[in-house]
Amino acid sequence: MEAFPAPERTGLNSAYWDGLAEGRLMFQRCLACGHAWLPARAECPECLRAEWGWEEASGQGRLVSWVVYHVAFHDWFKARVPYNVATVELAEGPRLLSNIVGDAALRIDMPVVLAIEREEGVALARFRAG
């Protein structure tokens, strides 16, 4: 059995994973142009400057789209199929991949709210119907 594919921590993304561990979903915002983004990168993808800070997200978002895996491509997820993976757009703009928890029927553009869950000691930014 392959191990849980834990995220790789880097100097750049540790604030993101530390934030989730403390119950906060963080994103980056450019101090020069105000653009907001995820995942962590060293320069603003809009104005290309390297002056930015971390901000806490409200936890509100919308479901852009989702898929349901009926086949596992990694041992860790074999017992979990069928399971969903979703694209969520935060109210502040950044987008991330996630899972939607709970029993609500999914539809595109439905509101979702942050529901942080721990797996193998890693806090993950999951969402539920909002």
Added chain:
Amino acid sequence: MVIAGIGHTAFGRLPGRDTVSMNVEACRKALEDAGIEKGVVDGLFVKVPTSRFESMYGQKVAEAMRLQPRVGGVWDQGGATNCSTIGFACMSIAAGLCDVAIVALADNPKTGTRAAYERAGGDDAAYGWFGVHAGYAMIAQRHMGEFGTQAEQLGAIAVAARTHGANNPHAALRLPLTIDKYMESPWIVEPLRRDDICLVSDGAAAVVIMSEARARELKVAAPVPILGFGQGHTSWDVPQRPVMTTTAAKVSAQTAYRMAGIGPADIDVAQIYDCYTIAALMTLEDYGFCKKGDGGKFVEGGNIQLGGRLPINTSGGLLSETGMPGLQMVMEGVRQMRGTSHNQVKGAKKCIVSNQGGVMTTHSTLILGV
């Protein structure tokens, strides 16, 4: 510029063949088809094998053919590479950098390695995000939600490809498909089923490019004019695209139509890259054959089969002929313009070809005509 010759290996399982060897066979056959000697070739444009990346691969292929190209190298736009390198070859010839170019591709993911196809999940693997299928499925779900696209409409694309491929003796999968059988095909990553997903195939192909004048001098028997080409590219990760349901196919086609001086209404037959049914459906929209969102209706009722309004993928495409990334679509375009396809569209004068790579990440277009 013209495509002067086409050549390919067998498609499917080619155990023990390395990609350099397959490239050489395809190039030899393309030169034979053009009726020219190797010695006139001074440009060699190669797609790096997706199955195994290696450095300066283009010069390994050149060495295996004892070529000293004036222009050479490998390009990587995934499956979009081939129509793009044909464009680069045309521009190189026009600029005087070379005179006669070969564009070639070989891949052996079926019996060699397919490690490069297994996309690394990165930090998203913690959420269970693996592989390429899911990226296409994510786009398909959004398209279905926004526009009401139905599973049966995706199925119509698979049925057309498999119907055409069954008539093609070179096709790796010659098993016709019905809509009912398509609907019974198992989910892989919902909303995509097994039969929405292309084949995995070994194989190689090559085409020879030169000017019309050079083709006359060299007495090429059946040159096919290149009327236009274009490219377009978007972000690597699907979630980062502001709009998921319109692709770089749109700008690529606009560039190619403008160069050719024609529009979608002038196209008689189309070879639309169908690594996944949703990719073909969205490309038909982005190429202007119908309005955005109407792709599902457009492909219904045999419209895209031989005898329909716009026959597509007349050799079976990636879903039936070979999963090889791209050149089979170009070669079938050439056959249609020569009148030699196994599923010939009678009187066809203009063919558009799409190539794309990644998860609708890179796109290139070619318009052929007589």
